[in-house]
Amino acid sequence: MKDVTLSLAEVVGEKYVSSQPEEAYFYARDPGLMPAHKPDYVVLPKTVEEIQRIVRLANKEKIPIVPMGAGMSLSGLVIPLKGGIVIDMKRMNKIIEVNEKARYVIVEGGTSHGLLKAYLEKRYPRLRHSIPDSPATATIAANVMIHGQGRLSQQYGFNSDMVAGLEIVLPSGDICKIGSCSLSPEWFSKGAPLPDLSGLFLGWFGATGIISKVALKLYPKKRMRDVEIFVTDREDLVPDIIYELTHTEMVEDINIFAQPLPMIFKDNHHIVICVTGDTDEELEFKKKMIFDALDRFIKSKDGGFMSVAPAMKETFLEMPQKSASTFADVTKGGGFEYSGPIIVVERYPECARKLEELATRYALKYNVTARVIGRGHSMMFAFSFTFNRADRDMMDRTKEALHEASEYALASGGVFWKPTIDEQRMAIERMDPNTRNLIKMIKKDLDPNGIMNPGNWEVNVDEI
Amino acid sequence: MKYEEIVHRCFRCGYCKLTGDYADFNCPSYRKFRFETYAPGGRMWLIRAWLNDEIQNSERFQEILFSCATCANCVEQCVFTFSDDLVNIFIAAREEMVNRGVIPPVVRDYLKNIYSNGNPYKEPAGERGKWSEGTPIEAYDGQEYLFYVGCVGSYDERGKKIARAVGNLLTKAGVSLGILGSREGCDGNEVRALGEAGLFQFLAEQNIALFKELGVKKIITLDPHAFNAFKKDYPGLGGEFEICHYTQMLASLIQSQKLPLTEYKARVTYHDPCYLGRHNGEYEAPRKVLGSIPGVELIEMDQSRQNAFCCGGGGGNFFTDILGGGEDSPSRVRVRQALDTGAQVIAVACPQCAKMLDDAIKAEELEDTLEVLDVAEIVTRALS
Numbered sequence: 069m070k071d072v073t074l075s076l077a078e079v080v081g082e083k084y085v086s087s088q089p090e091e092a093y094f095y096a097r098d099p100g101l102m103p104a105h106k107p108d109y110v111v112l113p114k115t116v117e118e119i120q121r122i123v124r125l126a127n128k129e130k131i132p133i134v135p136m137g138a139g140m141s142l143s144g145l146v147i148p149l150k151g152g153i154v155i156d157m158k159r160m161n162k163i164i165e166v167n168e169k170a171r172y173v174i175v176e177g178g179t180s181h182g183l184l185k186a187y188l189e190k191r192y193p194r195l196r197h198s199i200p201d202s203p204a205t206a207t208i209a210a211n212v213m214i215h216g217q218g219r220l221s222q223q224y225g226f227n228s229d230m231v232a233g234l235e236i237v238l239p240s241g242d243i244c245k246i247g248s249c250s251l252s253p254e255w256f257s258k259g260a261p262l263p264d265l266s267g268l269f270l271g272w273f274g275a276t277g278i279i280s281k282v283a284l285k286l287y288p289k290k291r292m293r294d295v296e297i298f299v300t301d302r303e304d305l306v307p308d309i310i311y312e313l314t315h316t317e318m319v320e321d322i323n324i325f326a327q328p329l330p331m332i333f334k335d336n337h338h339i340v341i342c343v344t345g346d347t348d349e350e351l352e353f354k355k356k357m358i359f360d361a362l363d364r365f366i367k368s369k370d371g372g373f374m375s376v377a378p379a380m381k382e383t384f385l386e387m388p389q390k391s392a393s394t395f396a397d398v399t400k401g402g403g404f405e406y407s408g409p410i411i412v413v414e415r416y417p418e419c420a421r422k423l424e425e426l427a428t429r430y431a432l433k434y435n436v437t438a439r440v441i442g443r444g445h446s447m448m449f450a451f452s453f454t455f456n457r458a459d460r461d462m463m464d465r466t467k468e469a470l471h472e473a474s475e476y477a478l479a480s481g482g483v484f485w486k487p488t489i490d491e492q493r494m495a496i497e498r499m500d501p502n503t504r505n506l507i508k509m510i511k512k513d514l515d516p517n518g519i520m521n522p523g524n525w526e527v528n529v530d531e532i
Numbered sequence: 533m534k535y536e537e538i539v540h541r542c543f544r545c546g547y548c549k550l551t552g553d554y555a556d557f558n559c560p561s562y563r564k565f566r567f568e569t570y571a572p573g574g575r576m577w578l579i580r581a582w583l584n585d586e587i588q589n590s591e592r593f594q595e596i597l598f599s600c601a602t603c604a605n606c607v608e609q610c611v612f613t614f615s616d617d618l619v620n621i622f623i624a625a626r627e628e629m630v631n632r633g634v635i636p637p638v639v640r641d642y643l644k645n646i647y648s649n650g651n652p653y654k655e656p657a658g659e660r661g662k663w664s665e666g667t668p669i670e671a672y673d674g675q676e677y678l679f680y681v682g683c684v685g686s687y688d689e690r691g692k693k694i695a696r697a698v699g700n701l702l703t704k705a706g707v708s709l710g711i712l713g714s715r716e717g718c719d720g721n722e723v724r725a726l727g728e729a730g731l732f733q734f735l736a737e738q739n740i741a742l743f744k745e746l747g748v749k750k751i752i753t754l755d756p757h758a759f760n761a762f763k764k765d766y767p768g769l770g771g772e773f774e775i776c777h778y779t780q781m782l783a784s785l786i787q788s789q790k791l792p793l794t795e796y797k798a799r800v801t802y803h804d805p806c807y808l809g810r811h812n813g814e815y816e817a818p819r820k821v822l823g824s825i826p827g828v829e830l831i832e833m834d835q836s837r838q839n840a841f842c843c844g845g846g847g848g849n850f851f852t853d854i855l856g857g858g859e860d861s862p863s864r865v866r867v868r869q870a871l872d873t874g875a876q877v878i879a880v881a882c883p884q885c886a887k888m889l890d891d892a893i894k895a896e897e898l899e900d901t902l903e904v905l906d907v908a909e910i911v912t913r914a915l916s
């Protein structure tokens with residue numbers, strides 16, 4: 069066999085392949101708590117043809133491949149558990165096409181949310197996409213790969229529900245188009261009216277293919293946005309409040325946060341409600357509907373609207389919300405991780421109590437964040453802990469607390485979102501056996517050599 | 533190492549490598565090399581790994597550390613409270629490398645040349661003031677201002693032209709100034725940025741002593757790098773002077789009509805030097821100068837002011853060229869950004885930027901389309 073570094077260099081150019089200790093160190097880890105594991109090579113392709121050639125080489129030599137966006141999932145999904153090649157996708161960041169009237173955009177597989185936001189603001193100010201609160205470097209393809217949620221998820225579901233087409237490099241190295249684009253030049257649907265094959269790829273963490281292009285649905289961008297915060301100290305009422313709010317059909321995004329510090333936040337659950345409008349009248353009307361919907365909680369003195377200072381408003385309206393990242397420095401430590409199961413909204417109160425209990429028991433700083441998905445069909449509930457990277461003991465405690473949170477979430481009907489390898493194992497073990505078998509069949513057929521992000525969605529748990 | 537207690541706080545989120553509006557990558561070394569290791573977050577994680585003996589010093593580690601242009605985009609964009617110290621941390625790591633004697637040969641050579649010759653060009657000190665021959669610029673002898681030119685303005689062909697343009701303009705406007713010529717010493721800004729803190733202190737103390745001995749109170753600098761050192765670092769070493777960059781001086785001279793301007797017709801885009809802009813917050817003076825020239829149409833690049841993309845010359849890279857070369861070299865990227873505006877002229881306010889961008893224009897084969905002119909050269913063309 070020819071030297072792999074040389075072969076990779078023939079594909080991407082010498083400058084864009086590394087097997088040096090510096091890259092091996094960095095790409096072995098992410099900002100979360102999963103143990104590091106070094107890649108043998110890191111490559112930075114520029115074209116889909118280059119990806120194809122890398123995958124073919126890996127397939128022939130049975131070398132693992134891990135696609136990577138910004139590595140911000142925090143759950144170790146880009147750590148090359150079995151070594152091999154990390155493909156850093158970020159040189160492939162072109163915005164290929166915007167279809168304004170059909171409201172979709174096609175981007176390359178390494179394009180970041182930040183870049184698309186800036187592009188639309190400049191060229192298509194009446195269009196927007198669902199931006200998650202991950203750092204602006206987070207890539208769109210990876211975000212839909214992990215079923216992310218963003219600013220429009222309350223209205224339209226997971227960000228992966230907003231995919232309008234995919235181009236995938238299969239583990240064989242062949243390119244496959246998914247959705248309307250498989251037979252039409254237009255990328256308006258990922259499935260319907262065809263069989264929806266996007267499910268063979270979305271949610272698989274790159275274990276069935278690499279997204280080289282993704283089309284994303286765009287949505288009307290109203291001229292104005294505003295935020296209100298409804299506060300209650302009765303967590304049991306949060307599901308009802310959300311039910312009333314989502315009934316109005318007037319809300320862009322609903323997030324909930326609760327944290328013990330600063331003191332004024334303690335014991336309160338803050339329901340952050342974003343509204344949009346093209347005119348003052350539209351905005352005011354929506355706000356009035358929202359006020360009316362929550363009137364009974366105000367009358368019973370169980371909650372009220374908090375006055376939000378302009379600086380605070382700015383923080384909440386910002387997209388992405390940078391303060392979500394700075395949580396990592398609460399312990400002056402550079403790290404946080406959350407177990408973020410998708411739960412039904414009724415589970416919010418018990419999860420919030422559990423998180424507080426875990427934080428007390430493990431002496432950790434915590435933060436409840438939750439985002440409503442699809443008019444209350446579900447929510448992402450984050451058991452978030454911040455830790456100090458220079459404090460081993462704190463990191464161990466955080467790991468344990470997260471493990472307990474995951475077990476708790478699963479036991480109470482939650483389903484892991486962007487699960488770590490440990491959570492995947494727990495999920496596979498508990499899953500309906502026929503579903504598990506189907507996963508196994510799909511994986512075996514698509515990736516017979518098991519080269520794609522191995523360890524992930526491995527049904528034979530011993531292989532994880 | 534200084535700042536050792538905070539390097540672990542980087543979350544590697546990557547805000548620092550973008551512009552403020554997220555439109556593009558704005559860390560010049562990341563933009564060129566594209567491995568995360570060459571981004572600010574990568575540097576932070578590798579510095580920590582090196583201090584913890586998890587990685588060893590290597591040629592690549594040195595390249596990663598010394599390809600930082602100290603442009604301060606990361607300082608501007610990092611969302612964490614320690615952001616102000618990012619460049620300081622990178623410099624502290626270089627300092628540690630200098631102390632341990634593990635630096636790239638080009639850096640060692642640069643530092644040696646400064647140490648033994650007082651300039652990186654290995655030129656005799658006696659040649660330092662030669663650029664001013666044939667101009668009315670006088671030697672410093674108690675005038676109101678000292679015009680401090682620096683190594684690039686004194687020895688580099690491109691730099692000398694700019695020094696002459698600035699000197700001539702200031703003299704023409706009646707500013708009372710003088711230069712040190714062969715008595716001038718290197719300001720040390722790049723020495724400090726390359727991690728030789730001891731040599732920097734030596735240079736700074738020498739300069740301060742001389743300035744004091746000559747009774748210097750006010751200094752006009754040609755180079756934003758010197759401007760930075762004099763303003764930020766010299767006071768801590770006992771050197772308190774009134775410092776201004778020549779564009780600030782020109783702005784006030786034009787305003788007070790000491791430099792009567794006619795017309796210079798051109799579409800001009802202005803490139804902010806990092807040490808004038810992000811490091812010292814001066815974005816307006818050069819724009820004021822350009823804006824007051826009849827016929828100049830000022831068109832901003834997408835990445836300007838706080839979001840300006842570095843030419844790649846900062847942090848010593850002008851001399852070491854660790855970051856230079858190739859299609860993705862910062863100066864070539866910057867020239868293409870300038871080209872996108874439709875401008876004919878890239879205006880600069882730093883001799884290092886001028887040289888970097890000049891070379892990039894040649895590499896891009898754009899000599900017939902774009903020209904690099906210093907703000908002072910443009911003013912000169914518009915003089916009545």
Ligand SMILES: Cc1cc2nc3c(=O)[nH]c(=O)nc-3n(C[C@H](O)[C@H](O)[C@H](O)COP(=O)(O)OP(=O)(O)OC[C@H]3O[C@@H](n4cnc5c(N)ncnc54)[C@H](O)[C@@H]3O)c2cc1C
Nearest residue numbers: 137138139140141200201202207210211216217273274279
């Ligand atoms: C502060 C903070 C806030 C966050 N808030 C949110 C939020 O509000 N909403 C949300 O959804 N997420 C959030 N996240 C989680 C995560 O950062 C995002 O979902 C992000 O979009 C992931 O993108 P990435 O490029 O970093 O993915 P990576 O971590 O690089 O990759 C994720 C997975 O996708 C795979 N992958 C990457 N690229 C490809 C490709 N082209 N083809 C196939 N597989 C690929 C990887 O192998 C990996 O399995 C947050 C994270 C942080 C740190």
Ligand code: SF4
Nearest residue numbers: 544545546548573610
């Ligand atoms: S330097 Fe700041 S912005 Fe950059 S990765 Fe580190 S924490 Fe994030």
Ligand code: SF4
Nearest residue numbers: 559600601603604606
């Ligand atoms: S100072 Fe500039 S070159 Fe250096 S890490 Fe920061 S952004 Fe990159």
